[in-house]
Amino acid sequence: MREWIAVFRRGLAVDNPLTVLMIGLCATLAVSTKFEGALFMGMAVMFVLTMSSTIIAALRDFIPEKVRIPVFIVVIASFVTIVDLTMHAFIPTVYTFLGVWIPLIVVNCIILGRAEGFAYHNRVHLAVADGLGMGLGFAFVIVLLATIREFVGSGEIVFLGSTLVRLGDWYRGPGIALLFPGAFIIFGFMVAGAKWLNGRLESRRIQAEACATREASA
Amino acid sequence: METLQYFGLILVGAALVNNILLTRFIGLCPFFGVSGSMDTAIGMAGAVLFVMTLASTATWVFWNVLLVPLGVGEFLYIPAFILVIAALVQFVEMYMRKASPGLYRALGIYLPLITTNCAVLATATEAVKPGFFKMNLPYQFGFLEAVIYTIGVALGFGFALITFAALRERLEVAPAPEVMRGLPMAFITAGLLSLGYVGLSGLFGI
Numbered sequence: 001m002r003e004w005i006a007v008f009r010r011g012l013a014v015d016n017p018l019t020v021l022m023i024g025l026c027a028t029l030a031v032s033t034k035f036e037g038a039l040f041m042g043m044a045v046m047f048v049l050t051m052s053s054t055i056i057a058a059l060r061d062f063i064p065e066k067v068r069i070p071v072f073i074v075v076i077a078s079f080v081t082i083v084d085l086t087m088h089a090f091i092p093t094v095y096t097f098l099g100v101w102i103p104l105i106v107v108n109c110i111i112l113g114r115a116e117g118f119a120y121h122n123r124v125h126l127a128v129a130d131g132l133g134m135g136l137g138f139a140f141v142i143v144l145l146a147t148i149r150e151f152v153g154s155g156e157i158v159f160l161g162s163t164l165v166r167l168g169d170w171y172r173g174p175g176i177a178l179l180f181p182g183a184f185i186i187f188g189f190m191v192a193g194a195k196w197l198n199g200r201l202e203s204r205r206i207q208a209e210a211c212a213t214r215e216a217s218a
Numbered sequence: 219m220e221t222l223q224y225f226g227l228i229l230v231g232a233a234l235v236n237n238i239l240l241t242r243f244i245g246l247c248p249f250f251g252v253s254g255s256m257d258t259a260i261g262m263a264g265a266v267l268f269v270m271t272l273a274s275t276a277t278w279v280f281w282n283v284l285l286v287p288l289g290v291g292e293f294l295y296i297p298a299f300i301l302v303i304a305a306l307v308q309f310v311e312m313y314m315r316k317a318s319p320g321l322y323r324a325l326g327i328y329l330p331l332i333t334t335n336c337a338v339l340a341t342a343t344e345a346v347k348p349g350f351f352k353m354n355l356p357y358q359f360g361f362l363e364a365v366i367y368t369i370g371v372a373l374g375f376g377f378a379l380i381t382f383a384a385l386r387e388r389l390e391v392a393p394a395p396e397v398m399r400g401l402p403m404a405f406i407t408a409g410l411l412s413l414g415y416v417g418l419s420g421l422f423g424i
Contacts, residue, residue, distance in 0.1 A: 022247075022250060022251075022401065023247060024247075025243075025246040025247060025250065026243050026244055026245060026246040026247065026336050027243075029243045029246065030242065030243035030244070069304070070301065070304060073297075073300055073301070073304065074297060074301070077296050077297035077300055078297065080296055081293060081294075081296055081297065084296065085293060100244075100340055100343065100344070103295075103296045103339070103343060104244070104336045104339060104340055106296055106300055106339065107300065107335065107336045107339050108336070109247050176413075179416055180240065180241050180242075180243065180412045180415075180416055181409040181410065181412045181413040181416060182409070183243070183409070184405050184406065184408045184409030184412055185405070185406050185409035185410075187405055188401075188402045188403070188404075188405030188406040188408075188409065189402065189406075191401055191402045191405060192397045192398050192402035195397050195402065196397045199397070
């Protein structure tokens with residue numbers, strides 16, 4: 001159980017796919033103009049990642065090494081098709097907003113990267129933890145970025161037609177936050193923040209270890 | 219003349235106004251991954267131009283000859299296209315290794331990477347599948363239009379990648395705070411570069 005939690009937590013901070021590993025950026029920057037779009041995108045990626053990791057980990061003894069990449073892609077593509085058709089049927093407005101990004105989950109580096117790097121070599125329950133953790137880490141960053149961009153850019157946050165937060169009419173947001181350059185710039189500062197945070201965690205860990213060894217020797 | 223102008227508009231619209239990297243965020247992984255030096259950027263741009271054109275041609279034929287007549291396009295296009303592209307890249311790699319070792323050495327390492335590059339799948343889907351194409355042009359592309367559009371997209375990709383690589387080479391030596399070094403700074407530079415491309419939108423009414 002401790003191992004499970006350790007694997008799950010890694011995706012959230014230390015190995016966060018977006019701010020640390022820098023994979024799966026395209027979708028993040030493109031759909032983060034709206035809070036609701038980002039939320040559903042995060043959920044879609046989490047679903048596909050967890051399900052494909054589970055299937056690949058369960059079948060890892062039957063998948064020949066040489067054709068593993070095509071097999072991974074077929075598994076991933078099936079789950080993406082499920083998401084694609086489900087969203088098209090039940091939340092058409094969000095589906096239209098996300099557009100080409102739903103089919104593009106197939107080639108999202110996060111999913112193939114975790115299939116190749118983790119799920120193919122680990123047992124099923126660990127692969128589930130990894131999928132959930134990585135998916136949650138992805139969803140957290142994308143939703144945070146979208147919240148900042150939508151709030152700063154338009155002064156309100158809308159979720160499925162109802163306004164959640166709204167500044168008054170006096171607010172004239174900088175429109176650049178909603179445009180493409182804003183995504184790059186805000187994300188750049190988020191990456192710098194994550195780097196700073198990880199650096200602090202690292203130095204605190206080193207200090208704690210130094211203290212422990214000093215106490216042990218004393 | 220009329221047709222020439224039309225194709226020119228498609229080309230410029232795809233390459234500059236709707237630049238795939240900087241105004242639409244497709245294919246950003248190689249944009250940050252291989253833009254460390256000019257040589258790799260140029261190699262990658264060449265490989266993308268080559269593979270993208272082939273892939274769109276193949277998927278166009280596949281869609282119009284096989285998927286549409288069978289009536290399975292709507293739910294089978296994702297697995298079908300990605301498999302066509304993956305198989306195509308494998309064949310091209312094998313053929314190139316035998317036929318032109320020089321070109322293989324130049325592009326070789328980038329070819330497998332391109333299979334999972336979203337830019338290739340996105341362009342192939344856009345050029346083929348009606349409704350995915352976001353510019354104000356006819357939704358259903360003919361064969362020649364699809365190829366021209368793809369070449370335009372690939373040229374825009376290469377142009378943006380090479381510009382960005384040149385900028386990053388200079389930024390390596392810039393004095394900057396420790397936390398901003400490397401990728402954070404690269405993102406902000408990309409934002410400023412993208413600002414220039416946003417200025418182009420609406421220029422040709424595309």
